[in-house]
Amino acid sequence: MDNKELAERLREIAGKDYVLTSDMDRMLYSYDASLEKAIPDVVVLPNSTEEVSKIMSLAYREKIPILGRGSGTNLTGGSIPVKGGIVVHFSRMNRILEIDIPNRTATVEPGVITLDLQTEVLKKGFIYQPDPASQKVSTIGGNIAENSGGPHCLKYGVTSNHILGLEVVLNDGTVIWTGGKSRDNPGYDLAGLFVGSEGTLGLVTKAILKLERAPETIKTMLAIYETIEDGANTVSAIIAEGIVPATLEMMDNPVMRAVEETIKVGYPLDAAAVLIIELDGMPEGMDEKAQKIMEICKQNNVREVKLAKDDAERDLLWAGRKGAFGAVGQVRPSYLCCDGTVPRTKLPEVLNKVMDISKKYDVPIGNVFHAGDGNLHPLIMFDERNKDELKRVLKASTDILKACVDVGGTISGEHGVGLEKLKETSFIFCENDIEFERHIKKAFDPDDFINPGKMIPEPVCEQ
Amino acid sequence: MAQFTETVEKLVSIVGKEHVKTEPDDLATHAVDNLKPKAVVFPKDTQQVSKVVELASRENLAIVPRGSGSKMSMGNPPKRLDLVVCTSRMNHMIDVDTSNLTITVEAGVKFRDIQARLATEEDRCYLPLGDLTSQADEAICSDRSHSGCFLPIDPPFSDIATIGGIIATNSTGPRRLLYNLPRDMILGVRLVAPSGLIAGAGGKTVKNVSGYDTSKLMAGSLGTLGIMCEMTFRLLPLPEKMATLLLSFESFSDASKVAKQIFDTTLLPAAVEVMNGATFTAMNIKDAPGFEPGEYVVVVAFEAFQEAVDRMRSEIKKMGLDLGAKSDASLDDASHQRFWLAVSELEGMLARKFSGLVCAKLNYRISEWEDVYNFCQKVLSDSKIDYSLQAHAGSGICLLRLLIAESDGETTEAAARALEKMLQKSVEAGGNLVIQRAPASAKGKLRMWGELSPDFIVMRRLKEQLDTSGIMSPGRFVGGL
Ligand SMILES: Cc1cc2nc3c(=O)[nH]c(=O)nc-3n(C[C@H](O)[C@H](O)[C@H](O)COP(=O)(O)OP(=O)(O)OC[C@H]3O[C@@H](n4cnc5c(N)ncnc54)[C@H](O)[C@@H]3O)c2cc1C
Numbered sequence: 001m002d003n004k005e006l007a008e009r010l011r012e013i014a015g016k017d018y019v020l021t022s023d024m025d026r027m028l029y030s031y032d033a034s035l036e037k038a039i040p041d042v043v044v045l046p047n048s049t050e051e052v053s054k055i056m057s058l059a060y061r062e063k064i065p066i067l068g069r070g071s072g073t074n075l076t077g078g079s080i081p082v083k084g085g086i087v088v089h090f091s092r093m094n095r096i097l098e099i100d101i102p103n104r105t106a107t108v109e110p111g112v113i114t115l116d117l118q119t120e121v122l123k124k125g126f127i128y129q130p131d132p133a134s135q136k137v138s139t140i141g142g143n144i145a146e147n148s149g150g151p152h153c154l155k156y157g158v159t160s161n162h163i164l165g166l167e168v169v170l171n172d173g174t175v176i177w178t179g180g181k182s183r184d185n186p187g188y189d190l191a192g193l194f195v196g197s198e199g200t201l202g203l204v205t206k207a208i209l210k211l212e213r214a215p216e217t218i219k220t221m222l223a224i225y226e227t228i229e230d231g232a233n234t235v236s237a238i239i240a241e242g243i244v245p246a247t248l249e250m251m252d253n254p255v256m257r258a259v260e261e262t263i264k265v266g267y268p269l270d271a272a273a274v275l276i277i278e279l280d281g282m283p284e285g286m287d288e289k290a291q292k293i294m295e296i297c298k299q300n301n302v303r304e305v306k307l308a309k310d311d312a313e314r315d316l317l318w319a320g321r322k323g324a325f326g327a328v329g330q331v332r333p334s335y336l337c338c339d340g341t342v343p344r345t346k347l348p349e350v351l352n353k354v355m356d357i358s359k360k361y362d363v364p365i366g367n368v369f370h371a372g373d374g375n376l377h378p379l380i381m382f383d384e385r386n387k388d389e390l391k392r393v394l395k396a397s398t399d400i401l402k403a404c405v406d407v408g409g410t411i412s413g414e415h416g417v418g419l420e421k422l423k424e425t426s427f428i429f430c431e432n433d434i435e436f437e438r439h440i441k442k443a444f445d446p447d448d449f450i451n452p453g454k455m456i457p458e459p460v461c462e463q
Numbered sequence: 464m465a466q467f468t469e470t471v472e473k474l475v476s477i478v479g480k481e482h483v484k485t486e487p488d489d490l491a492t493h494a495v496d497n498l499k500p501k502a503v504v505f506p507k508d509t510q511q512v513s514k515v516v517e518l519a520s521r522e523n524l525a526i527v528p529r530g531s532g533s534k535m536s537m538g539n540p541p542k543r544l545d546l547v548v549c550t551s552r553m554n555h556m557i558d559v560d561t562s563n564l565t566i567t568v569e570a571g572v573k574f575r576d577i578q579a580r581l582a583t584e585e586d587r588c589y590l591p592l593g594d595l596t597s598q599a600d601e602a603i604c605s606d607r608s609h610s611g612c613f614l615p616i617d618p619p620f621s622d623i624a625t626i627g628g629i630i631a632t633n634s635t636g637p638r639r640l641l642y643n644l645p646r647d648m649i650l651g652v653r654l655v656a657p658s659g660l661i662a663g664a665g666g667k668t669v670k671n672v673s674g675y676d677t678s679k680l681m682a683g684s685l686g687t688l689g690i691m692c693e694m695t696f697r698l699l700p701l702p703e704k705m706a707t708l709l710l711s712f713e714s715f716s717d718a719s720k721v722a723k724q725i726f727d728t729t730l731l732p733a734a735v736e737v738m739n740g741a742t743f744t745a746m747n748i749k750d751a752p753g754f755e756p757g758e759y760v761v762v763v764a765f766e767a768f769q770e771a772v773d774r775m776r777s778e779i780k781k782m783g784l785d786l787g788a789k790s791d792a793s794l795d796d797a798s799h800q801r802f803w804l805a806v807s808e809l810e811g812m813l814a815r816k817f818s819g820l821v822c823a824k825l826n827y828r829i830s831e832w833e834d835v836y837n838f839c840q841k842v843l844s845d846s847k848i849d850y851s852l853q854a855h856a857g858s859g860i861c862l863l864r865l866l867i868a869e870s871d872g873e874t875t876e877a878a879a880r881a882l883e884k885m886l887q888k889s890v891e892a893g894g895n896l897v898i899q900r901a902p903a904s905a906k907g908k909l910r911m912w913g914e915l916s917p918d919f920i921v922m923r924r925l926k927e928q929l930d931t932s933g934i935m936s937p938g939r940f941v942g943g944l
Binding site: 102103146157178183189190197215239243284342410412421425436437439442 | 560564565611643647668669672673674677703729731768892920927929
């Protein structure tokens with residue numbers, strides 16, 4: 001089937017206004033927040049599960065590569081159509097179908113923006129916990145595919161701990177529900193498998209999310225350090241004290257500078273790092289714990305630690321953290337975010353290595369990350385037009401991931417493997433591990449046309 | 464048979480002579496639903512498991528893995544059985560990294576030994592170590608980490624169950640309300656696939672999106688996709704204070720009102736259980752001498768900072784008294800722990816007393832728990848079967864135990880009819896009913912896994928893809944997988 005006919009068939013399914021074929025339109029779907037690029041043959045914007053099912057059946061019969069796309073904010077090339085074919089953009093399927101407080105669930109379409117849902121449920125006194133820093137733009141579908149994390153995941157877990165059920169369109173167009181509002185449904189935990197599968201097993205068309213009651217109290221602290229190491233040691237010391245805060249986020253000097261140049265939240269520019277620490281829950285006992293945490297900060301040579309006095313102050317502290325990537329993007333043309341994750345006690349060691357790598361390849365690196373989870377985000381800043389610099393950036397990124405794996409960590413905490421880290425999977429997996437993954441993929445997609453080329457490296461040599 | 468002698472020799476060459484059992488007695492004690500294996504094998508590590516499974520795969524031998532055997536009565540009878548592979552020798556703690564709040568252990572490690580290993584110097588532990596009847600593995604527990612952490616799950620049989628068995632059955636307890644499920648605690652797994660290949664996924668970081676989340680697929684798969692050999696979990700610091708509040712009521716409507724009111728507050732109890740009097744009495748609790756159970760008991764667990772526990776306890780006690788609680792009692796620290804240990808041991812205790820015991824787990828939308836509970840009471844009193852009924856209010860789970868002294872044709876029929884009605888009810892309420900224990904003789908009459916869900920087509924594809932020759936626990940799981 002040629003592209004013209006394909007587009008025609010898709011128009012029959014989704015309506016003529018919702019199929020994009022012009023060069024300009026296709027170009028707009030050729031990139032995401034990673035450095036990868038590839039142009040799709042056609043883009044379709046379905047409005048319902050039925051339409052997605054028909055689109056999938058068509059792709060299945062014709063063996064045309066297909067992939068889902070939310071807002072394209074993923075950082076590893078997950079939504080890049082490397083083999084061409086159809087991009088299914090979920091922006092029209094963005095309805096919050098139900099907020100069911102008695103059952104503590106929300107049922108949504110995949111195109112719902114994470115923050116929109118969170119704002120809606122908060123009006124009823126509830127929280128959907130996973131809060132990626134991109135929540136203003138990212139979609140629930142994308143969050144599910146990447147098993148996204150966020151600052152509050154230290155205490156509350158990542159996306160997979162908050163997904164109860166999924167409606168999925170399988171390879172041949174069959175629509176199934178797995179899981180649901182009730183828990184412990186017998187059988188394999190398919191929802192658990194779908195979350196984090198980077199859109200390679202099927203297309204998610206609805207999701208049932210778990211809601212939790214908003215905490216009675218929140219206390220947010222900002223701790224300022226002369227060295228990154230002191231900050232990182234504080235993180236381990238707090239956990240060792242038996243306190244699991246809602247959040248332990250860290251930012252170093254280069255990132256603070258970028259934030260101050262753009263958002264201006266009043267970070268001290270002569271400090272090496274800041275730590276945002278947040279406690280939440282019932283107020284009883286919280287003052288003592290906050291006090292204890294401040295003591296721990298002092299034992300770890302904090303310069304100053306302050307408690308946000310009110311919501312406005314708290315929002316300001318967070319604005320800096322949540323806007324950090326964007327700020328870095330504004331002061332330098334490009335950045336590459338490494339998502340290596342380490343056991344949290346190894347943070348000081350690995351942060352030092354990151355600085356060495358920065359020097360070795362002569363590329364500036366800023367750090368803004370989920371310290372409590374050991375989830376680093378070194379941002380390597382560069383100018384994409386400088387080819388030599390780009391080469392050094394990629395080498396530095398590989399070295400950083402290797403350094404994480406060497407101390408018992410992994411190559412991705414929350415952004416996924418995608419295209420970007422296919423090579424680095426060899427740091428953590430042997431051929432057998434990958435073979436097992438291929439079997440899983442085959443059970444869902446034996447023809448390998450659903451988001452092909454992602455996450456699982458090709459066998460080294462075919463027989 | 465001659466052929467099997469050769470197989471036994473090969474097994475011996477893998478695990479050693481004393482670790483392959485073929486005596487009739489051994490085969491009988493390791494029978495699964497009365498089906499005797501041809502040999503029982505005790506590998507010492509993942510490598511040996513891999514070799515055993517590889518052999519089985521080559522010779523098309525059916526395997527059922529086994530931990531300490533506490534939940535072997537789950538599932539359908541296996542379609543065929545050649546080898547029972549026991550994990551009891553695989554009892555090493557590979558990596559105890561309490562400052563990172565993770566632990567990596569082999570599948571045969573006992574749950575109680577994990578908790579003991581994580582205790583503080585003063586023996587503050589999640590389980591009441593002194594009250595456990597099972598023997599500690601001294602080699603493991605002498606090397607304490609003195610960290611004061613715990614693995615936040617509270618499964619049944621917590622005194623004897625192995626961690627591999629707990630995860631393979633995704634076995635949960637009341638305190639899931641606060642801590643979530645075993646599948647949420649597992650971070651990584653190394654398993655032996657049905658081909659014999661050793662494959663791993665995940666690791667010791669709490670966040671990991673590098674490859675499929677195989678740990679979640681394996682959790683609850685009842686040994687049908689491979690044998691989990693090593694697992695990594697996240698830990699939590701021990702709660703500063705632990706306490707339990709008991710409230711008794713004469714009517715279900717009052718008991719359920721308390722639970723509902725708790726659920727409508729912002730309080731964060733660890734568990735809210737509503738049980739009938741028979742359940743409470745069966746546990747034989749000695750730490751609350753003045754407490755009068757009545758028809759229904761509401762039990763609330765608190766595991767939090769001291770001040771938060773004090774507030775929750777006093778607010779909930781007031782709610783209970785305002786609703787006419789007949790009696791109340793408080794259990795602190797050690798007695799709190801003993802109480803929840805008794806809850807965990809209840810099924811095992813009843814199994815020793817009632818040889819025809821049938822246990823079921825009902826799941827449904829959490830808001831429908833009262834309706835389901837009431838329905839069960841009605842059906843069971845109509846069918847004149849004694850029962851214990853315990854709802855994890857707030858989690859959408861209800862545990863039912865039919866106290867059948869000796870199973871015969873008639874009682875089995877009656878039980879099957881009642882269970883069928885309750886299954887329909889659970890399905891209407893968006894869930895299912897899984898029978899977790901039944902005498903082998905009764906299983907033919909019971910739908911062990913309730914009703915098949917539409918996603919079964921995918922489960923079958925997964926099973927066929929991963930276990931091509933169908934040697935792993937064939938037939939035991941959902942839909943005969
Ligand atoms: C500034 C910035 C900050 C970020 N901060 C964080 C953070 O704190 N934590 C974090 O985890 N991530 C973060 N990210 C990464 C990114 O936002 C997340 O990966 C997010 O979940 C992607 O959502 P999306 O809607 O943009 O998905 P997309 O990028 O469009 O797609 C991501 C993947 O999901 C698949 N997909 C999308 N919809 C479906 C569907 N319906 N069915 C099947 N597959 C589907 C796609 O095929 C693709 O593989 C950040 C990114 C940026 C740019």
